[in-house]
Each structure stands twice: as C-alpha cells, then as structure tokens.
Amino acid sequence: MLATNLYGMSFSHGIFSLPLLFGTFGPTGISQSSHRHDTTQHNTTQTQHSRIVSTLITFRMARNLGGFLVLFLAISICEAASIFQPISDSHRSAALELFSPTDGSFGSLEETYEALRTFEILGIKKRPDISAASCQSVSETLGSSTSSLKDVFHALKVNSILKCKVNDETFQGVAKRLKAVLNDASSLLDFYYSIGSLVLIKDQNSGVDVLLHDADGVFRSIKALSQSDGRWRYSSNNPESSTYAAGLALEALAGTVSLASSEIDQSLIVTLKNDIVKLFDSIENYDDGSFYFDEKLVDAREHQGPLSTTSSVVRGFTAFASVTSGSINVPGDKILGLAKFFLGIGIPGNSKDFFNQIDSLACLESNRVSVPLILSLPATVLSLTKKDQLKVKVNTVLGSSAPPLTVKLVQAFISGTKDSSVIESLELKFDPETAVHFLDVLPKSVDVGNYKFVFEIVLHDSEDKSVYATGGQTQVPVFVTGLIKIDNAEIAVLDSDHGSVETQKQLDLAGENAVSLSANHLQKLRLSFRLATPRGNIFKPHQAFLKLRHETKVEHIFVVGNSGKQFEIILDFLGLVEKFFYLSGRYDIELTVGDAVMENSFLRAVGHVELDLPEAPEKAPRPPPLAVDPSSRYGPKAEITHIFRSPEKRPPQELSLAFLGLTLLPLVGFLIGLLRIGVNLKNFPTSAVPATFALLFHLGIAAVLLLYVLFWLKLDLFITLKTLCFLGTFLMFVGHRILSHLASTSAKLKSA
C-alpha cells in the first residue's frame, strides 16, 4: 500500500509516528464504528462499518544535497461492510439490566408495559416479580373515572400481559367512557388511545360490548387527518404532518377495522393501502442496506428520533396488515431493511429504545407481508492455517430458525477489485444439528487477504418465497488469514565499488537473531527476504520497514521495497552519511513486517551494525532533538502542588503580654507626672450650658476613638467614614462652642 519505490527515504524520528503497526491492523483490531449518528444509541460491538485504519504518515525525505521536502501522505481506506446479527443472549442479559424494578415496580404503567413486553418477546422466564404492585396500579387506573386516556391505555396493555383480576363492571365502565371519548374525538392521540384501549378490552374480556357501529365514520375521521404523502397530522388545526403520527394512525385504523361490527367499506382500505405505499416511498436508507423512517420536520417539542419513528410505523403497518386481507404492495427489501435498521443499532442503552427495538422486531418477525431472514456469520476471520470452516447462519430477526433453505456463495472477490472473483457459485452444506450452513474447505483459489463474499439465500419451498424476505444477495467482508512463510532472509555488507560481498549472514526471522556487522561509509548494507502465503504465492504485506537506531536514540526508518519475488533493501552509506548526521557507532537494526491477514506479523530486532562514518564537517546538520514522548505530551501533566506560606514564628504569649504591660508603664508614669505637677480641673466651666458642651466635647472625642476601635475590629472603611462624618460635624460644633467659650473667658481675664 505504501509506494515501494521510496528508496532512501528516511523517517526522522522527531516527526514520524507509526500508528500502523500490525497490532492495530490485525483483523481482530478492526475498529467498528457506528455511522448512525442520528440514532439515539451507538453501539460499537455489532455495527456495520468496519473502518479500516486510516493512517497519516508524515515523513521527511532528505536529498543528498540537503533540502528537506515535507510530504504528507494520508492513506485511509474506508470500506462499507455490513454484518447484522439476530437478537441473541446478549440482548436478554441487557434487558434484565435495563429493566430492573425499583421498589417492586417500574414506575409508570407505560414503563411497566415496556418491561413486561420486552421480557415476553425475549422469552425471559426469570423476570422480576412485579405483578402485585402493578395489578394494584392497573385496577386503580381502570377504576378511576378521572385517570387520563393514556394511562388507561397502558393499564390495559399491562393487564394484557399480567392478566390481573379486573371485574366486568370495571371493563364496562371503561368501555363506556372510551366510546364517549371516541364520539367527540378530534385529535389523533384521542383516537389512538381510545381505539387501542377498546381493542385491548376486546381481547381481555369478551363479555363487554366494544364493537363500533359507526366504524366507517371513525375510519373516515382518522383518515381525514392524513396528508397526501402518506403522513398524518395530530389534529385538524395542526398543519404539521408527521411520520410518527402516521404510525399511530395506522395502528388506530387497524383497531377500527378489528372493532367494526360490520364490514368496512373496501374502498377505504384500498386508499389506505395506497397511503402506506406512499409512506414507504419516503423511507430513507443507509448504504449498508438498512431502511428507516425519520421525521422530516424538526420540531424540538414533539420530535421523535428515527428509532421511535420507525418503530411507530412498523407497529402500525404490521397491525394494519394483520387485520386486512389482500396484499400490500411493499417490497420485501424494505421490510428486510427495516429489520436491519433495528438490528444494526446493537444493544441500545436506554430502556425506551430497547423496547422500541425489540417490539418492532417482534412485529416484523410475525408480520403478514414478509418475514425478514437475516444471514449472519459467526466468524468473519478465517484462518487458512487452522483450516477454519466458512460458517453461515440464517435466522429470523429474533433468532428463531428459518424454513428449509440453501445458502449459496454466489461470488467472492478481493475487496477493492470488483471484477476478479475467486469463487463462483458454491453451495453450502447444511448441518441440521447446529443449524449452520458451512463450507468444508475453502477453495484453492482463496489465499490470504480480505475478501467480499456474496451470499444468496435460496428457499426450498416456493410458498415460502412469498412469506420471507431474503433480500437477494448479501455481501459480507471476510478476512482470510494465515501464517506467512519467511525464507531466504539474509543480511550482507557489500563493497561499494564492485558490489562484492564482504560479510553475509543468514537470518532466521521466525526466531531470535543477534547479527553483528561492521561497515564504513564506503560500503553498503543489503537486507533481503522472501514471503510466501500458505498457498505458495508471493505475499506483499502492508508494511515492511527497516529501522536503524543509533545509540543516541536517533532513528531512521526505511521502507523495504519488493522486486518481484523478494523483498530487498540496499542502504548505500555514502549517500546516507548526511542523513545519519555523521553519527558513527552502533546502530540497532529492527525489521517490521505486518499485515492484517498475516498471522505471524512481527517486529524483530535483527542485530546491530557498527558504522564508521567520517568526521562531521562544520556545516553538517545537527541531529534533531529527541522526540517528546507523545504520551507525555498529551498525557496528564505533573500535578501542581501549591506551596502555602508557612505561618510566621510567634513569640511565646507570656513575653508579648509582658511587653503589653511595659507599654502601659509610660502611661502610669504620665499620670504620676501629672499628679506631681499638680494638674487640676479648675478651668472646667462651672455654668450649666458650657459645662454640658465641655462634657459633650469629651464624649464626642471618646465616641470617635470608640469608632476607630470598632473600625479595627469589624467595621469597614465606608461605614466608618459615614459615621465619622456625623460624629465629626457634631464634634466640630461642640468643640467650637466650648473652645470659643474658653477663649472668651481667658480674654476677659486678661483684660481684667
């Protein structure tokens, strides 16, 4: 797959990554990914597209005179392949996990029904016992005259499985109520729930009169909501049409037909069948042959995904087909495509989707138009060496056995080459014990490689052909693998001038080798080997690389080209001196040969070569810095540990308290000094008004100081400044009064 003439190409380790080593390329490592982005659940275990590795190789190709050419080579092979497996035990265990009751019930009646129905279809006997709680809920819902139509509908559905004891009067009452609703119904949901409930009552209690006398009228009023393209509206005043609603309408109409007391007008049925055909014209498909319905209009409020939409249509369609006679002109391919759609989802992750999938498949399994048959392969990787048999199973969607049939291998061709088929029409044998169609030995013309096998199902009974949908030819990708024989492997050092062999060593590439060679820049290194398939043909693997790694971890990778029969690479060291950065010394040699179908792909150390290269001139390119390990570049970074400042060392408490006392000492000294000087308060005003002002002045100062203390302890600056504003004004006023009073008295004294 790589251009093999890229001789002399050196992959400089700094920018080269090799994601396509055989491990990722082997048949077991094929990544299967779902392309159904719009379905609610992705499941990678059982999907259609096996997307074979897409690789991006970046390499640098160096020229002798320097100057690097950067080439990006993106090789990606995407192949559509479709393998659908019928419902199996993995679904059963998933069902038990998804539907697990809490406190003896499943929550709402709708969820209960979904769980019970799923268990019933899958034939799970060991289901959780919830009948007591559910039956109570059922009789409460049916007994109450205020319960909503939807609840009644689901209660009856639960009852159809659990067979709770509900007395006749209750049924009578519910039927009466439903008929009343049906008479004034205008919206599709009203029709759907009331008719659906009446059908359920009919099945559960034959004594209740549920027959519709005006079935034609009901039929017409539901039909009045249909659109010309086969879709339906929810109500007459809602112009938006929906595919999901079409499914509901079909189910309601099927109910109407089964409830009709007299034969429905055949012309109505014929128009409806035309509607169904139109509806199936709007079906969408994936390129793996699966068909589905999707809501055209994206209304966030009532938007249903493709799964529930398809499921609704399938339910309605199969219900309608079962109550009418005559054929409905829907091709079997589309029915099979619908089955493939549901199977292609794998195992959905939520219970609603799971129920929709299983219920729809059950509808398809027993539908009257055509029953899809699914062809599946237990293994799509066959080993030639182990002589694996090609086995094919044909089942219905739920995994039950198919009618007598023969599987034909119509054709097999190597994928990618459509025309050259290696097998033409082989009939597979049938083993009735294991119900497996098998091919004893693969024909001689099948060698290792990936193939597309084209199967065809041929039904024995011609009557079955109208009942079952086989879908014509089924294409399945098959990998045929085998052990590849390696021989004539040898490594040699040649003289540049004459090409004469200096040293030559045989290699055993199946086992360990420890060749030690030495060479100088005037010599050449030659490595050659041959690969042969089990059938004896020449095998060309996807990958054949030779890697030289210097002691300093500088790596060079070369593609080993093939010349007809054998793989050979000749390294002329004279031309590679600059590429090797003039690094003399020991180079380890590693050989990689790998392919998806090669069972013994290998990456093997061959030995080492001691290279003696000339001294580097001054302007020689420097070896590139060592590659950063990608896991360290994209992996988790080193954890950042925050260094907290360690708290300052505090002095002992006693010392600090002692100094607090010491600071108070000068205050004591100050007070003593005041006494010694003989301070008095004689100047304090004696008359009432100035004395008050004097007192207020001192109180004011005290208040301001107290405010400061509070500011220190808890207040913030804004509150402090606001308060200080008021206190300051007060203090100015009072201070001015008292001080001017004092000034005037002292002035009087002086003048006196």
Add this chain to the structure above:
Amino acid sequence: MVKSTSKDAHALFHSLRSAYAATPTNLKIIDLYVVFSVFTALIQVVYMAIVGSFPFNSFLSGVLSCIGTAVLAVCLRIQVNKENKEFKDLPPERAFADFVLCNLVLHLVIMNFLG
C-alpha cells in the same frame, strides 16, 4: 579634672532644672505627654528588637502612632508657648482644636493600617 567636670555637669543640671521650674504648667503637661509617647514607642521598638517584627504593619502603626502624636504635641507646645512671638495672635484654644483634629485624622489612618 574629672571632678570639676562632674561638678560642672551637676551645676548645669541644677540650672536647667531651676530654669525649667519656671515653665508654665500647661507646657509641662505637654512635655510629659511627649515623654510618655516617646517612651511607649521605645518600648515597642525594644519589643521588636528582642522578639521580631512579625505583624510588621501592627508594629509600624503602634510606633508611628506614638511618634506622630508626640510630633503633634510638640507642634502644640510651640503654638501654645507665650514666648513664641510668631504665634502670638493664635489663641491656645485654636491650637488645641488643631491638635485634636490632627490626632483624630492620624489615628484614622493608623487604625486603617493596623490590620
């Protein structure tokens, strides 16, 4: 020589004391206040020298509070002193009002800085 020096010093102190005794009482109070402030500041500095200056802003505000109020008291003393002809027209009450106002502003800043 030594003796005469101590004698001289003694005489100097004596004259200084007698001269200071004539100082008016209100100036003496201010002097005492200044001494009180400076000593308080000194004790805090000693504390810092011995123990360390860990809550440094607290130490600074403590010392600056003392020094600041001492400086303000000195200013008050200059203004109140009757010998200073420069401030003859300024009544001592006015000077005291200034002193109180400046102290309040100073301590607002100190409190803010105290942490």
